[in-house]
Amino acid sequence: MKSISSIVMSTPPSGIRKFFDIVASVKDVISLGVGEPDYDTPWRVSEACIYSLERGETHYTSNYGTIELREAVAEYLQQREGLIYNPKNQILITVGVSEGLDLALRAILNPGDEVIVPEPSYVSYKPCISFAGGVPVPVPSYMDAEFAVDPNAIAEAVSDKTKAILLSYPTNPTGAVASRETLQQIVNIACKHDLYLISDEIYDRLTYEGKHTCVPTLDGAYERTILLNGFSKAYAMTGWRVGYACGHPEIIEAMMKVHQYTMMCASTMAQVAAREAIKHCWDESEEMIEDYSRRRRIIVKGLNEAGLKCLNPKGAFYVFPSISDTGLSSEEFSERLLFEEKVAAVPGNAFGDSGEGHIRCCYATSIDKLEEAVERIARFVRKI
Amino acid sequence: MEKQILAILSKDARTSPEKIAVMLDKTEQEVIEAIDKLEQRGVIRGYRTIIDWEKAGREQVNALIDVRVSPSRGVGFDDVARRIYKFGEVKSVYLVSGEYDLRVVVEGKTMHEVAFFVAEKLATLEGVLSTRTSFLLKTYKEDGVVYGEKEVDDRLPVS
Numbered sequence: 001m002k003s004i005s006s007i008v009m010s011t012p013p014s015g016i017r018k019f020f021d022i023v024a025s026v027k028d029v030i031s032l033g034v035g036e037p038d039y040d041t042p043w044r045v046s047e048a049c050i051y052s053l054e055r056g057e058t059h060y061t062s063n064y065g066t067i068e069l070r071e072a073v074a075e076y077l078q079q080r081e082g083l084i085y086n087p088k089n090q091i092l093i094t095v096g097v098s099e100g101l102d103l104a105l106r107a108i109l110n111p112g113d114e115v116i117v118p119e120p121s122y123v124s125y126k127p128c129i130s131f132a133g134g135v136p137v138p139v140p141s142y143m144d145a146e147f148a149v150d151p152n153a154i155a156e157a158v159s160d161k162t163k164a165i166l167l168s169y170p171t172n173p174t175g176a177v178a179s180r181e182t183l184q185q186i187v188n189i190a191c192k193h194d195l196y197l198i199s200d201e202i203y204d205r206l207t208y209e210g211k212h213t214c215v216p217t218l219d220g221a222y223e224r225t226i227l228l229n230g231f232s233k234a235y236a237m238t239g240w241r242v243g244y245a246c247g248h249p250e251i252i253e254a255m256m257k258v259h260q261y262t263m264m265c266a267s268t269m270a271q272v273a274a275r276e277a278i279k280h281c282w283d284e285s286e287e288m289i290e291d292y293s294r295r296r297r298i299i300v301k302g303l304n305e306a307g308l309k310c311l312n313p314k315g316a317f318y319v320f321p322s323i324s325d326t327g328l329s330s331e332e333f334s335e336r337l338l339f340e341e342k343v344a345a346v347p348g349n350a351f352g353d354s355g356e357g358h359i360r361c362c363y364a365t366s367i368d369k370l371e372e373a374v375e376r377i378a379r380f381v382r383k384i
Numbered sequence: 385m386e387k388q389i390l391a392i393l394s395k396d397a398r399t400s401p402e403k404i405a406v407m408l409d410k411t412e413q414e415v416i417e418a419i420d421k422l423e424q425r426g427v428i429r430g431y432r433t434i435i436d437w438e439k440a441g442r443e444q445v446n447a448l449i450d451v452r453v454s455p456s457r458g459v460g461f462d463d464v465a466r467r468i469y470k471f472g473e474v475k476s477v478y479l480v481s482g483e484y485d486l487r488v489v490v491e492g493k494t495m496h497e498v499a500f501f502v503a504e505k506l507a508t509l510e511g512v513l514s515t516r517t518s519f520l521l522k523t524y525k526e527d528g529v530v531y532g533e534k535e536v537d538d539r540l541p542v543s
Contacts, residue, residue, distance in 0.1 A: 020542040032540035127520050290391065294407035344541055365537075367403075 007130055014123045015350025019334065023344045032361040033344040035172065037317075038238040042284045044275035048276035049269045057154040058247065061268050063092020063260045065244070069275040074246050076278050077172070081214040083222075086285040089249040089279060092256050093120045093266045093274075097243040098124060099259070104198050105132035105164075107254035108226075113163035115198075119147035119352030120320070122172045122200070122341075126352075134163070143322060147176035150377065151185035158189065164196035165189070167215060170315020172350045173360035175296075177314040178226045180209055187221045196251075197225040199283045202243075203316040205234035205285060208293040210314065214245070223248055233317075236287050237276040242266055242274040292317050295370055299363045302374030307381045317364045320348065324357035326384050334359055338381070343378040389418055392428070397431040434529050446475075446491050446520040447498045449506065450484035452513040461485055464511040465487060473501050484516065495519060 003009065016035075021027060064070060070087035079081040085091050094100035101124065106114070113132040117125050119138045126136040139157050141149045154165060156229030165186060169178045178186075186216045190197050199215035216225040230243030245255055260267075296313065301322045303310040310321035330347035337343050337359075363370055388408050392399050401415040408415070424429045437444045453464045459481055468488055469477045476489040488506070492498035499517070507515050523531050 016542055020540065023541045029541060030498065031539075031541040034539050035543040036539055038539070287391075290388065294388075294392070297406050297409055298403070346542060 005323075009331055011127045011130055014127075016123050021336065023338060025184045026152050026338055026342060026344075027340045029338065029344050029370050030365075030376070031344040032363070032365065032370075032373055033346050034362050034364060035240040036364065037233065037288065038364045038366065039236040039288050041235065041237050041240070042277065042281050045237065045273045045276045045281060050274040051057065052272040054268055057268060057272060059268060061265045061271060063094075063256055064089075065264055065266055066268075066275070066325045068269050069093055069278075070163055070244075070272045071378050072275045073246070074280050076250055077246065081217055083214065083216055083246075084170070084247045086249070090246055090252055092102075092245045092252050092259060092260065093271060094228075094230075094245055095263055095266050096232065096241040097200055097228045097230045098241075099263060099266075100230070100245040100255075101198070101200060101241045102128050102132070103255040103258050104228065104276075105129055105134060107251060108196050109134040109163060113162060114159060114161045115312075116154055116157050116162060116165045118154070118171075118209045120147070120171070120173055120348060120355035120358070121166075121168055121351060123350055125166055125168075128152055129166075135161070137162070138352055138354075140352070141174075141176070142354065143309075143311065143320075143358075147171065147174035147320065148178045148182055149186075151182060151189060154186055155189050158195070158377075162193060162195055164198055166198045166200070168200040168202075169213070169275070170313075171346065172203065172316055173318050173346070173355065175311075175313025175316045175318045177207060177210070177332065178213070180218070182212050183215060184218050187215070187218045190224060191220045195224070197221060198228065199225055200228045202228070202230050202233055204229065205290060206289055206317060207315045208289075208296065212315070222353040231277055234286065235274075235281055236275065237277060240267075240270040244268045263350065265344055295363045295365075295367055298367060299361065299370050299374060301376065302371065305363070306374060306378035308377070317362055319361050320355075320358045321361065322358055323348075326381060329384065330356055330359060335381050336384070337377065341380045342381075343373050343376050345377075385418055386422060386427075389415065389422070393419075408410075412485060434527055436523075436531055439487075441527075443493060444492065445495050445498050446489065447486040447502070448518045448520065449486055449490055449502060450516040450518075451486040451506065452483075452515070453485045453511050454513055455485075456511060464509065465509075468506065471501075471505060473498075486497070489514070506516055 068090040073091050074085050074087040105128055109132045114135045115129045116137045116139045118141050129136040137157050141147045141155045142169045161354040216222045216227050230247050236257040299319055300310050300312045309322040310319050313319055330349045333343055334347040345359040345361045348355030392404055402412050405415045407413040453461055455461050456463055465477050473490050475491050478487045480487045490498055502517055
């Protein structure tokens with residue numbers, strides 16, 4: 001048999017996946033390794049979906065997604081961010097942000113085009129850029145700067161081949177947010193070099209201090225930004241796989257073309273559910289977010305007391321404490337913590353080289369479990 | 385801060401002021417004072433435990449009793465409601481819209497005891513026109529807590 005694609009061959013498996021296999025071999029683990037809410041989807045959302053099935057709404061939708069959901073997304077963005085997108089040709093419903101990201105990259109990249117990615121960042125970014133024929137150019141960010149990327153470092157990373165900058169604030173895995181000023185400076189760089197901006201804002205609602213900055217609202221950003229978002233985190237709908245992409249009609253049409261040939265449309269029943277969520281579940285969403293914020297403070301205090309330096313992140317539901325004082329690598333720390341204390345936390349190097357020396361802990365877990373996990377981590381740190 | 389404290393306590397009344405202080409980024413003293421004020425103002429009416437009495441092995445009968453009342457001049461339904469809620473057997477009394485006026489929750493040891501209470505005490509009260517009694521057969525959900533179901537975390541441990 002001939003060898004499989006060299007791009008796929010040369011892409012390392014996700015560090016998350018690798019660690020998952022190890023965790024799966026241990027019993028009774030308290031997992032801080034999850035990447036999703038612990039809440040169930042609000043029942044009225046699930047119920048709306050069930051009702052649609054009873055009515056036989058089980059056929060394909062428009063490639064763009066149902067007009068009802070696109071209109072609901074447009075209304076939502078106008079209300080929250082003051083952004084105007086035409087639901088007819090500027091909004092595409094995707095199978096989660098994951099597909100939206102893939103489509104965005106495939107729509108804009110030519111072979112060899114570079115995409116600048118601040119790190120540590122979500123594990124999919126670099127592989128998706130490579131799969132789309134592009135070249136990822138990581139720009140590290142550091143704990144001293146609260147993991148917000150330095151615009152000067154981005155400016156330095158721009159080359160003749162740069163096509164886009166991929167942003168994601170609040171960030172998985174660090175929980176970092178970037179200030180409006182910082183983001184404006186990055187937009188200015190994009191304008192100066194005529195670059196696209198791809199902004200993955202899946203954690204936008206999970207911003208605890210200050211107001212979230214939506215990238216296309218910045219001066220000069222609207223035309224060149226592909227805004228990606230979805231329902232997974234704000235409405236506890238990870239398994240439904242629905243997201244959306246907004247942008248210039250030409251870009252959205254290009255993305256739709258790829259989507260049309262590869263995916264056809266997002267799941268019809270999930271689109272019904274998503275519409276219910278975005279129209280009627282703001283209050284549930286707010287309640288969950290307030291709850292995450294409280295748990296955040298519990299874990300931050302606990303980890304700092306355990307001797308792991310940990311920032312108070314302003315968004316998402318992760319903390320990214322430093323474990324470098326222990327003298328262990330991220331992977332050694334995570335593995336030993338798992339086997340010796342049965343707590344799972346993802347090694348930071350899964351999110352890029354600048355994540356080395358950290359672990360990612362998700363606090364979307366009950367307070368009792370968080371407290372128990374922190375106690376075990378403290379015991380482990382004392383031991384090494 | 386008050387709203388947040390109430391949100392926390394309404395879910396778990398045993399959450400310590402110390403823990404609440406961490407959650408809300410306040411001092412323990414500030415939280416204690418805020419709770420004191422909420423208690424003094426009668427916003428917090430008390431702290432109770434949600435108990436599955438059937439599991440606890442206690443024989444108990446609960447009944448929902450709808451009561452039709454002729455309101456009296458000046459005090460409306462308040463007077464009759466007061467006469468009803470004074471009974472220790474009565475757990476809750478609500479003024480409701482619809483065919484009946486008051487909804488009364490009564491607790492007793494046996495069905496007979498509850499029936500006797502309704503016939504002897506409730507129905508005979510001045511102003512009470514008629515009653516309709518429904519015995520509670522099974523509790524599925526009480527105050528937001530679902531009975532019988534154990535929550536399982538079925539998320540992937542790492543994702």
